[in-house]
Amino acid sequence: xxxxxxxxxxxxxxxxxxxxxxxxxxxxxxxxxxxxxxxxxxxxxxxxxxxxxxxxxxxxxxxxxxxxxxxxxxxxxxxxxxxxxxxxxxxxxxxxxxxxxxxxxxxxxxxxxxxxxxxxxxxxxxxxxxxxxxxxxxxxxxxxxxxxxxxxxxxxxxxxxxxxxxxxxxxxxxxxxxxxxxxxxxxxxxxxxxxxxxxxxxxxxxxxxxxxxxxxxxxxxxxxxxxxxxxxxxxxxxxxxxxxxxxxxxxxxxxxxxxxxxxxxxxxxxxxxxxxxxxxxxxxxxxxxxxxxxx
DNA sequence: AGCCAGGACAAGT
DNA sequence: ACTTGTCATGGC
Numbered sequence: 001x002x003x004x005x006x007x008x009x010x011x012x013x014x015x016x017x018x019x020x021x022x023x024x025x026x027x028x029x030x031x032x033x034x035x036x037x038x039x040x041x042x043x044x045x046x047x048x049x050x051x052x053x054x055x056x057x058x059x060x061x062x063x064x065x066x067x068x069x070x071x072x073x074x075x076x077x078x079x080x081x082x083x084x085x086x087x088x089x090x091x092x093x094x095x096x097x098x099x100x101x102x103x104x105x106x107x108x109x110x111x112x113x114x115x116x117x118x119x120x121x122x123x124x125x126x127x128x129x130x131x132x133x134x135x136x137x138x139x140x141x142x143x144x145x146x147x148x149x150x151x152x153x154x155x156x157x158x159x160x161x162x163x164x165x166x167x168x169x170x171x172x173x174x175x176x177x178x179x180x181x182x183x184x185x186x187x188x189x190x191x192x193x194x195x196x197x198x199x200x201x202x203x204x205x206x207x208x209x210x211x212x213x214x215x216x217x218x219x220x221x222x223x224x225x226x227x228x229x230x231x232x233x234x235x236x237x238x239x240x241x242x243x244x245x246x247x248x249x250x251x252x253x254x255x256x257x258x259x260x261x262x263x264x265x266x267x268x269x270x271x272x273x274x275x276x277x278x279x280x281x282x283x284x285x286x287x288x289x290x291x292x293x294x295x
Numbered sequence: 296a297g298c299c300a301g302g303a304c305a306a307g308t
Numbered sequence: 309a310c311t312t313g314t315c316a317t318g319g320c
Contacts, residue, residue, distance in 0.1 A: 035301060140302040143319055147301085150317095189316030194303085232303045253301040285301075 001092035003084075004069060006076045017072040018079050026089060027121025028064045034122050034286045036242050038135055038148045039155075039169070054155070055086060056128055057168040062087070088123040093279075100280045103272045111263045115283040118290055122282055125242060129209040130202060131169045132243025133225065136235045137194050153186040154195075175199035194230025201228055213244040221246060241278040250277045258292075259284045 004020040011017065032040045032051045040053030043061060047070060050063030060073040060083070071083055084090050101112045134154075139147050151169070158170035158178050175183065176199040184192035201207040207228065212221045221244060225236040234251050241249035250270040252260075260268055263284075273280045 136301075139300090141300060141315080142302090142317080143300040145320095146318060184316090187317060190303090190314090191316080230303060234302060238301065251301065254299085255301065289301095 001094065004089050006079065007068065009076050012070070012072050015073050016075050017070060018074055018076045020069045020071070020079065021067060023064070023067060023069045023089070025093070025121045026064075026069065026087070026123060028062050028069070030119065030122045030286065031087070031125065032062070034119070034282060035144055035289070036238075036282070037125055037127060038144070038151045041148075054162065054166055054168060056082060057160070057162060058082075059163040059166040085126050088126060091123070093123065096276050096279055099276050100273060100283070103274075103276070103280070108264070108268075112280065112283070115280075115287040119283040119286040122279075122286060124247065124279060124282060126245060127243045128169065129213055129239070129243040130172055133202075133209070133228075133231075133235075133239040134169075134172075134175070134195060134198060136238040136242075137198055137228075137230050138188065138191055139238070140191065140230065140235060142191075150186060150188055154183070154188075157182070157186060172199045172202035176203040191230060194228070197229040198231070209244075218246050218248055241281075247278040248273075248275045250281045253285075255285050255288045256281065259288045262288075 002022055002024070004023045004026070007019045007021045009016065009018050028051060029049050037055075039055065040051040040062075043050050043052040045063055047063035047065040050061055050070075052059075052061035052072075054060070058073060060071065063070040063072070071079060074083055097116050101109055101116055104112060135147070135151055138150050142150075154175070155167040155169050158174045159167035162168050170178075175195060180192050180196040183195050188195060198207075202209060207224065212224050215221055218240065221240055222233070222236045225231050225239060226233070231239075234253055237249040237251035240246035241251060250273075270277045270281065
């Protein structure tokens, strides 16, 4: 595969920025529109499209202009050390796409081909494990705009100020110390006790997220995360896919049930996708929401 | 106004 | 092992 390469560095809006060329089919819009990440929003820009937000405690923006990617709030070193992995620009998605569309029979192949086409350019972000776990605990029986609102409120109240109106995602320690009552006060609803339990287990060391990411066994990782109140198979799958590097995770939510009913009435054995199952799922999820928007 | 949202849990079959 | 009611809030 051909990885994007640094073209130049400079200053933009008073911040360091780095420009990369050869981003191929990477889509900033789709990657940050597909519901995997809740801390970025579109910003007004002279580029084709740009999102700004916070990840790994840094204020950053990603913009696309033709075949180039402009990262603002980052140097070339930052890209090499952090953002390349975060954006999965070190991964060959053409190869993954081929594996996905050929994993099923003819009918399934046709559907996956369309899903991969609609979703062309999506990357699975490699997010911080704790943030991913906490975010998808909040996501349950909730809608994306409100999930973003709650996460933003948690960050403003219990994160650290890292810029003008920008706050890092709160650590497990900070949320454990804040306590359930203050977390409930931010309109988290019945999820307040879930967030508190996760924060307490992680900050106390009862749950070691690094080990869960490194253990390599999906079943083991899933069962460990599910010791947290409010973490079931779906929340665990999302956390493991978006924050722990388990690309074989296949989260089944309400949208995926619609996909199954519409396209796979006989059932869909996601193990056929192997390690690409999570990406296949994301393509189907994105297609279903895309179709729903058109209707 | 009412249904639904990237569900999980407890209680009931 | 499945099915159902409940949970807190607000987006649409």
